[in-house]
Amino acid sequence: MKNTNTTTNNTKLILLHPYILKQGSSNKLWLFASISLFTLIFLVIFTHTHTATHATASTDPATAMGGEATTDTRLPKHVVSTLLHYASNANTTDKMGLSDTKPTSDVLRRCPTPCNFLVFGLTHETILWRALNNHGRTVFIDENRYYAAHMEEKHPEIEAYDVQYTTHLSDYKELISSVKEQVHNECRPVQNLLFSECKLGLNDLPNQFYDIDWDVILIDGPRGHWPTAP
Structure with a gap:
């Protein structure tokens, strides 16, 4: 059986x-x-x-195989909306409105991870930009070395550098004319700015920045609108 x-x-x-x-x-x-x-x-x-x-x-x-699983590292949409809401409705006059912060947020959300984000100017939105680019690198450039040091001390999570601009607002007409004349030579868009002789070329940033492929660049500075302002 x-x-x-x-x-x-x-x-x-x-x-x-x-x-x-x-x-x-x-x-x-x-x-x-x-x-x-x-x-x-x-x-x-x-x-x-x-x-x-x-x-x-x-x-x-x-x-x-020792690798990491692929995950979506972007912030959830409701978190982004909350950050934009409070940043745009803060009780301060020196702030961006939602019509300005929302487009920037949309660009960062579409940026591949890790996203290299370069921001000119330390402002009310500084920590907002850092938060929205949570899994990328966000670098801030400011003309005030003391304010840059203050912001880094107050917010250790940000990366800020100071730079001394050599141009002044009072010379803007001459500078624009010079760029138009040299747009195909010294001021052509694609070149090594570190050794550029273009009057509007930024060649005094930290050297390592010229080797980075920046995905997004935001111009929110320098501050001021007086004749000697940069």
Whole structure:
């Protein structure tokens, strides 16, 4: 008589009952059946454990190879909306409205991660830009070295640098005319600004900035609108 026992991995165990066999060989058959049974049970357990382990490792091949799983690192839309709301409705006159902050937020949201974001000017929106580019690099440039140091001390999470501009607002007509004349030479858009002789070329930024491919550049400074302002 055959008795079939089905396990979770569809492995079948066939047990031979000794009562239909000769009585004289019953002890040997019992011993043989017991050994066979324990062997089969061991094989079933081993096979099931190995299969489960292999399946678990195969579910996330990136993790198994030492990599990281691909996830959406952008801030949730409701968090972005909340940040924009409070930044635009702050009780201060020196702030951007929602009509200005929302387009910038949309650009950052479409920017591939990690996003390199360069901002000219330290303003009321500084920590907003840093928060919106949560998993990227956001660098701030300001003409006031003391204010840059103050902002870094107050908000250690931001990266700010000071720069000394050599141009003045009172010279803007001459500067624009000069750029128009040299737009195909010294002031052409694609060049190494570090060694540029264009009068509007920014060649006094930290050297490492010229080797970075900036994805987004926001001009929100320098501040001021007087003749000697940069």
